[in-house]
Amino acid sequence: NAEYMGKPNMKMSLRLQLLFKLVAVCLFCIAAVRGAFPQNDYTIEWTLVSSNTTTALVDGSTIDLGLCVCDLTANKCDMNCWCDSDCTTTNLGWFSAWLPQGPQNSTTVTCVNWNVYDRINVKDGMTVYTAPLGEVLCVEVDNNPSRGDYFTTSSTVASTKLDTQIASSSSYYQTLTAARSPNTTTTFKVDDFIPAAILSGGSAVPLTSSYFRLPNSDNSGHCNDNNFATFFVNQGPNSCSREVVLSNDCTGILNPNYWVTSLLIGKSPSASYSSTSDFVTPTTSSASSRSSVNVDTVLSSVPTSSTLTVGATCTCANALKEIVYNVTVSASGAISAVSVTSVLQDVVAATCAATTTVSQRYTVNFQLASDPPTVRARSGNPGYQFGLPLLVGTLTTISGSSAISEKKSGLAVVGVGNDGSCLTSYQNDILNWQRSPVVTFGQNFVAGCVYSADLTTLQSSCSTSFTSTPILDTSSSSTSAFTHIGAFGNADPHKVNDWIALSVTAPSSPTWNSATGTCSGFITGLHYQFLVADYGKVNNPQHRIVVAKAVYSTSDIVFRQLSSTSTQAIALTVTATFVTLPDPSVTEYVLTAPPALPTLPGDIFYPFTILSASSNVQPLFLVTLSLAILSICFTGVWQL
Numbered sequence: 187n188a189e190y191m192g193k194p195n196m197k198m199s200l201r202l203q204l205l206f207k208l209v210a211v212c213l214f215c216i217a218a219v220r221g222a223f224p225q226n227d228y229t230i231e232w233t234l235v236s237s238n239t240t241t242a243l244v245d246g247s248t249i250d251l252g253l254c255v256c257d258l259t260a261n262k263c264d265m266n267c268w269c270d271s272d273c274t275t276t277n278l279g280w281f282s283a284w285l286p287q288g289p290q291n292s293t294t295v296t297c298v299n300w301n302v303y304d305r306i307n308v309k310d311g312m313t314v315y316t317a318p319l320g321e322v323l324c325v326e327v328d329n330n331p332s333r334g335d336y337f338t339t340s341s342t343v344a345s346t347k348l349d350t351q352i353a354s355s356s357s358y359y360q361t362l363t364a365a366r367s368p369n370t371t372t373t374f375k376v377d378d379f380i381p382a383a384i385l386s387g388g389s390a391v392p393l394t395s396s397y398f399r400l401p402n403s404d405n406s407g408h409c410n411d412n413n414f415a416t417f418f419v420n421q422g423p424n425s426c427s428r429e430v431v432l433s434n435d436c437t438g439i440l441n442p443n444y445w446v447t448s449l450l451i452g453k454s455p456s457a458s459y460s461s462t463s464d465f466v467t468p469t470t471s472s473a474s475s476r477s478s479v480n481v482d483t484v485l486s487s488v489p490t491s492s493t494l495t496v497g498a499t500c501t502c503a504n505a506l507k508e509i510v511y512n513v514t515v516s517a518s519g520a521i522s523a524v525s526v527t528s529v530l531q532d533v534v535a536a537t538c539a540a541t542t543t544v545s546q547r548y549t550v551n552f553q554l555a556s557d558p559p560t561v562r563a564r565s566g567n568p569g570y571q572f573g574l575p576l577l578v579g580t581l582t583t584i585s586g587s588s589a590i591s592e593k594k595s596g597l598a599v600v601g602v603g604n605d606g607s608c609l610t611s612y613q614n615d616i617l618n619w620q621r622s623p624v625v626t627f628g629q630n631f632v633a634g635c636v637y638s639a640d641l642t643t644l645q646s647s648c649s650t651s652f653t654s655t656p657i658l659d660t661s662s663s664s665t666s667a668f669t670h671i672g673a674f675g676n677a678d679p680h681k682v683n684d685w686i687a688l689s690v691t692a693p694s695s696p697t698w699n700s701a702t703g704t705c706s707g708f709i710t711g712l713h714y715q716f717l718v719a720d721y722g723k724v725n726n727p728q729h730r731i732v733v734a735k736a737v738y739s740t741s742d743i744v745f746r747q748l749s750s751t752s753t754q755a756i757a758l759t760v761t762a763t764f765v766t767l768p769d770p771s772v773t774e775y776v777l778t779a780p781p782a783l784p785t786l787p788g789d790i791f792y793p794f795t796i797l798s799a800s801s802n803v804q805p806l807f808l809v810t811l812s813l814a815i816l817s818i819c820f821t822g823v824w825q826l
Contacts, residue, residue, distance in 0.1 A: 436493075
């Protein structure tokens with residue numbers, strides 16, 4: 187029986203590993219990440235923390251929220267967002283398009299001739315009369331057998347009608363234009379191509395395309411080198427793969443020198459290739475070396491190029507795996523500096539002439555030199571926008587003041603390895619955070635990994651299962667744990683009341699049965715649940731999270747392997763579910779009508795005194811009093 191029970195579990199183990207390898211690959215492809223940097227929190231500016239802890243969120247029952255929804259970065263100008271108050275007049279001069287700002291005017295003023303009302307608004311079986319009653323509008327039920335007007339279009343229409351209509355209307359093929367011409371002026375516009383060259387012999391040699399390339403993935407997943415970085419448009423991470431031959435590509439496309447120290451990036455659209463002073467050379471601010479098991483280690487000394495070593499196998503040492511360009515733009519709109527964060531890894535092939543596949547990632551981010559340290563990404567303004575990361579952070583209190591230490595990535599599910607296995611410890615490396623899938627607003631989510639345990643490990647983790655792997659760890663010691671969720675997409679970490687507490691239902695303690703090798707109540711799942719409600723005007727709803735919970739699910743795990751040292755695969759999952767508040771309350775907001783008569787001061791009849799609870803005389807009282815006085819006066823005159 188033991189042999190019979192063991193073999194199916196071996197098959198199941200392989201199936202689970204294969205399944206979660208596929209899940210890990212899919213999540214790697216679709217993960218939404220805030221930036222290509224190690225996970226850390228935004229810095230709290232304690233001088234901005236208000237001592238008033240009772241400040242409430244804006245009431246949207248009488249205010250139209252979301253008047254500048256394109257402002258998705260706090261304390262920084264969002265390019266092409268004309269309503270962003272952080273944008274200077276100079277910034278506006280760079281704009282090349284107009285992002286949606288907020289709701290369109292929902293009021294339509296139309297003047298209609300009274301005589302055509304009966305034709306425009308008539309309902310079937312009803313007729314509108316305006317005469318002989320003049321201005322009075324009457325609606326009368328009509329038993330006329332006529333059932334309204336119907337189209338009588340012929341079943342055959344001449345083809346010339348199509349030509350006529352096409353000629354008088356816009357069509358898709360008519361709006362297509364030739365490839366845009368490069369900007370040759372001295373000032374960049376948003377989305378302009380950026381001149382680039384290769385430094386060779388002290389001179390700037392134009393690239394084949396003449397512009398700053400940022401490869402992305404084509405339809406087959408291969409690297410497309412004809413994609414370009416454009417001015418102040420963040421891109422990436424762009425993931426793709428290359429079929430390379432190390433004898434040719436190790437010192438070429440895989441060489442970090444090709445992408446960094448030999449690259450020249452134009453300061454302006456009119457950068458001249460005859461002058462290297464018109465370009466900036468990227469500098470490496472940080473580089474990491476990635477091991478064969480995908481663990482990154484920050485390098486104290488950055489290699490300038492890759493090297494090819496031939497032995498039993500062919501090795502390209504320090505090949506480029508990932509690169510992030512951080513482009514700094516001056517106040518005048520010129521590119522003033524480019525810093526680089528890179529990840530290098532040795533690529534091994536059977537022979538130097540053999541074809542091997544290498545995966546790479548490319549990212550570019552833009553920032554103004556004048557950007558303050560309080561710049562942070564938003565996920566809406568104010569309401570969440572679908573598909574943007576969920577804001578999370580940890581409540582922090584210092585000297586009686588409280589704020590939220592907000593995580594830059596949002597709600598990242600940390601702890602899934604590249605091979606679909608569950609990481610058993612927090613690795614302080616770029617890979618662990620960069621490739622962690624992120625929960626995005628309004629999109630139900632599932633991630634998983636395979637936790638492998640022998641008999642001893644299963645027994646020891648039975649009592650600490652939810653902290654045995656980072657993917658399920660919500661304890662305060664966890665580097666990925668958080669205590670609060672941003673209510674709106676623009677939640678301010680310096681205002682605690684912009685956030686709601688995450689309610690975590692503590693799991694029951696699991697129990698171990700040594701006789702049967704069973705852990706009862708082993709925690710196998712963590713499930714985030716969010717209730718969403720709309721605020722503001724009905725035609726401009728702003729999405730807000732009103733309730734946030736985290737609950738655990740458990741399973742009874744029986745160790746079924748033939749040997750106590752063999753490992754058994756256990757599937758762990760994390761889910762996120764968004765539901766909407768049913769039957770929302772909608773109330774028409776009507777302004778209070780002004781008084782028919784103006785409110786007059788209480789001493790209008792001085793030196794006479796009017797006994798009143800208020801200092802002003804109400805119009806109705808004045809009218810009554812005035813009529814009484816006039817009545818007395820006229821009575822006196824009549825008697826005379």
